[in-house]
Amino acid sequence: MAWHPKIKLEPLREIGQRDWNPIGAGVPADEYDTYLLSAAGQIVNGRSDDAVADYLMSVEVEQMGLDPAPGIRARALVVASAIRAYVQALGY
Template sequence: MAKRPKIKLEPLREIGWRNWNPIGTSLPMDEYDTYLLNAAGQIANGRSDDAVADYLVSVELDQIGLDAAPGIRERALVVASAIRAYVQTLPSR
């Protein structure tokens, strides 16, 4: 069985804060770590960008409790795509 690549938080945080930040205010840098790591893990395990975007939209609506903002799905797809690009740079172990 192939080992999973080591996913680092700093690149995920950069993606999250630049492209996502659903709460939109100053928060601790680790505020979205769990969600971003989950999304990266899903991508590393073969999930599609659409499925990861669905997860991120669910996070905003169901876990964080925000209302559906205009462009929510498009923003989630941008984040999923950026995370995929990052994960693809990781060496396979």
């Protein structure tokens, strides 16, 4: 089994604030940590970007109770792709 560096929250937070941020301005820095870590773990465990985007959309609508915003799927796919690039850079 190969050794990989730990997934760090700060890069995930940057992705979340830049590309996702479904609640908008004024959220604490750690607001999305659980969701972003889950998305990263799903990618590490072989889930597709489509599956991770589905997860992020369900977080927005079902867990946060937000109405589906225009472009929700496209935004979720951008986040999944950015997280994939980050974890792949770590060697996962």
